[in-house]
Amino acid sequence: MKASAAILLLLFVIQEGNSQKLRVFISVDMEGITGLVSSDQVGRGGSDYQMARGWMTEEANSAILGALDAGATDVIVNDSHGDMRNLILAELNAAATLITGSPKPLSMMQGIDETFDAVLFIGYHPREGTTDGVLDHTISGGTVDFIRINGVEMPELGINALVAGNFNVPVVFISGDKAVCDQAKALLGDQIVTVAVKEGIGKRAAKSLPLKKAHDLIRSQVKTALEKRKDMRPYKLKGPYKFEVGYRRSSQADNASVIPGVQRLNAKTLQIESKDVIEGFKFMRGLINLGRDD
Ligand SMILES: [Zn+2]
CATH class of the missing domain: 3.30.1360.130 (Dipeptide transport protein)
Incomplete structure (x- = not known):
């Protein structure tokens, strides 16, 4: 009796251990951060850049808090903009680990592997050539007109979702302007949870939520998205x-x-x-x- 009770207890502990693990990967870009509309804000050396990177860090923190609310045990944040040294480590929630700098072999998805349960995209922007898309471009504004994979024209979110899908990890949440949220739903399906923090008025102007409202929304909707992660499928295309x-x-x-x-x-x-x-x-x-x- 005693031995079987011990085995039952051990099984319970092992199961509990498994069910409690929730690993979350967060890729944070900058053009889709609340209120930002200009290269003077998102470009290193711009006069508003130091302010803007603070906003970017606060928005990453809102997503981290949402993940923790959902029971995340492990949060990796990958800085995914420009030279990838924008997020301010001293101000980043200490529950998260930061991947910073470039180049990185997987770029905006550096750090992803099959041990993660869900991916979140924060501060994302629509693909090059999007009407009313705030700071629309695809990877490199000066070089790339479009990227197609198997004939499908891809915003960065699509390319990065495919990388995550390669490791069987679904993208469950995206925040950015309204246009990128629409592109995410069209490509990945309606089940993805989105928060549109601003609506483009052309490429370099927008109607924006106040920061506090955007942060509260991101926190609560990230929690909702992670709770629904079992309903979401990894994004895959047929090879080659x-x-x-x-x-x-x-x-x-x-x-x-x-x-x-x-x-x-x-x-x-x-x-x-x-x-x-x-x-x-x-x-x-x-x-x-x-x-x-x-
Ligand atoms: Zn960027």
Whole structure:
């Protein structure tokens, strides 16, 4: 009797241990942070940049608090904007671990693996060429006109969701402007929880929520999203994966077209094919970097 009771207790402890683990990965970009609309705010050296990175850190903290409210045991935050050294570590909630700096092999998704339960996108922006999309661009405003994967035109959120999907982790939440929330629903499905913190009036103006209201909404909706995570599927496409990079100028395609295995579809468009999402993702990023001529 005593031995079987001990085994039951042990099983209970093991089960409890498993069910309590909740690992959350947060990728934080800057263009979609509440109130921000200008390169003077999101560019290092801009006169409003120091203020803006404080707002970015507060918004990351709101998401961390929402995750903790939902019972997160482990929170990793990956700085995903520009040189990826924007978030202020001294002000970041101490429950989270920060990944900072660049370059990183998985860029905005550095740190993701199959041990995570859910991904959150904070401060995200819509793809290049979005009407009323605040600071719309795709990866590199000066170089990239569009990215298509298997024919689907992708905002950064789609590319990054595919990377997470490769590790079987669903994206459960996104915040940013209204346009990026619409793009997330169209691509990943209606079940994703979204918070539109501002609505674009063109590319460089917006109607914004007050900071406090946006932070409260993000905290409560992140908790809701994590509680519903079992309903959400990881984002996947069928392989092999065709990555198309549409450049701004033909000279940029000239630069990158010298790599073996790269197919030139037209003056400004290159394509590569890969059986592996991560390999294709890295190849695509390499082609963008090589194309840069600014
Ligand atoms: Zn950014």
